[in-house]
Amino acid sequence: AAKAEGKSRYRLFQPRLSELLISRLTRQAELRLAIDTGQLELHYQPRVLGDSGEMSSMEALVRWRHPSRGLIAPDDFIPLAEENGLIVPLGEQVIAAACAQLAQWKAEGLPVVPLSINVSARQIDDASVSGFLAGCMARHGLDAALIEVEITESATMAAEGAGCGELAAIRALGVKLYVDDFGTGYSSLSQLRRLDMDGLKVDQSFTAQLAGGPEDLAFFTAIVSMAHAIGMRVVAEGVETVEQLRILQALRCDEVQGYYVSPPVPPATAALLLRKRFLFPA
Numbered sequence: 001a002a003k004a005e006g007k008s009r010y011r012l013f014q015p016r017l018s019e020l021l022i023s024r025l026t027r028q029a030e031l032r033l034a035i036d037t038g039q040l041e042l043h044y045q046p047r048v049l050g051d052s053g054e055m056s057s058m059e060a061l062v063r064w065r066h067p068s069r070g071l072i073a074p075d076d077f078i079p080l081a082e083e084n085g086l087i088v089p090l091g092e093q094v095i096a097a098a099c100a101q102l103a104q105w106k107a108e109g110l111p112v113v114p115l116s117i118n119v120s121a122r123q124i125d126d127a128s129v130s131g132f133l134a135g136c137m138a139r140h141g142l143d144a145a146l147i148e149v150e151i152t153e154s155a156t157m158a159a160e161g162a163g164c165g166e167l168a169a170i171r172a173l174g175v176k177l178y179v180d181d182f183g184t185g186y187s188s189l190s191q192l193r194r195l196d197m198d199g200l201k202v203d204q205s206f207t208a209q210l211a212g213g214p215e216d217l218a219f220f221t222a223i224v225s226m227a228h229a230i231g232m233r234v235v236a237e238g239v240e241t242v243e244q245l246r247i248l249q250a251l252r253c254d255e256v257q258g259y260y261v262s263p264p265v266p267p268a269t270a271a272l273l274l275r276k277r278f279l280f281p282a
């Protein structure tokens with residue numbers, strides 16, 4: 001009886017598994033096509049100085065303009081791309097597009113700020129990202145001061161051997177390195193110091209707790225003093241309210257980013273924000 005049951009169970013699951021596999025392969029092929037036919041586009045989210053609201057940088061965030069499903073958020077395709085390796089060509093396209101956009105804004109006479117590019121662990125492992133970045137910067141005549149790279153905390157810590165060399169190679173270009181989603185991984189002070197990171201972007205989950213109690217404040221306060229002690233800047237992600245901003249200002253958090261200042265916006269709107277420059281709501 002057990003055997004029969006096991007068998008029927010197996011039969012029950014088999015079609016589901018192949019369905020999953022097919023949908024996975026379909027999604028993969030679709031994403032490959034999206035990369036090859038230019039369905040990916042970048043939106044930009046400003047980051048501002050905590051005290052003045054002056055724009056200090058803009059983060060490039062990829063979106064997939066799907067022919068039938070509309071605009072797809074990166075959380076719906078980046079993980080897949082990371083698993084199957086498509087993140088490498090996808091990431092190169094992001095780097096190339098960000099550099100081209102920045103060069104175009106410069107040519108139009110806009111007061112540009114550095115663009116911050118998200119780079120995933122797999123791109124670091126692949127060890128070609130620094131060379132690719134250098135090529136794009138050179139082709140567009142961009143100074144290294146105009147490019148920043150964000151790597152998640154877990155990816156930063158996983159960076160060993162070749163990966164660590166790759167981080168150093170990016171650093172050697174003069175490009176600034178930020179730890180993204182800080183607080184969600186397990187980095188140590190010594191690792192951050194060894195990797196010579198320029199700043200921490202504190203994960204939005206910590207910003208969301210800011211109006212809570214003294215313990216939540218203590219966490220942020222500790223991060224700020226630790227980071228400043230080893231010469232790193234602190235950026236708060238996900239700032240949505242003026243209350244959060246006021247607390248972060250009191251804690252001497254260097255920069256803030258979030259819906260309170262601006263959501264990610266398409267290039268035309270980003271150009272308007274560059275002209276405006278000071279972005280705290282009046």
Ligand code: C2E
Nearest residue numbers: 061062073074075078094118119120238239240258259264
């Ligand atoms: P991230 O780099 O931590 O980017 C911040 C995410 O939080 C963005 O989501 C942004 O739209 C969202 N966000 C910003 N301000 C607020 C706020 O005030 N409140 C809330 N609730 N959310 C806010 P998005 O654009 O959907 O990107 C999600 C993630 O996808 C990014 O997280 C990043 O890890 C990844 N990603 C995006 N573009 C790329 C890329 O070109 N390459 C790689 N490797 N990853 C990317």
Ligand code: MG
Nearest residue numbers: 059118150180
């Ligand atoms: Mg980021």
Ligand code: MG
Nearest residue numbers: 180181201237
């Ligand atoms: Mg983040």
Ligand code: MG
Nearest residue numbers: 180181203204
């Ligand atoms: Mg994130």
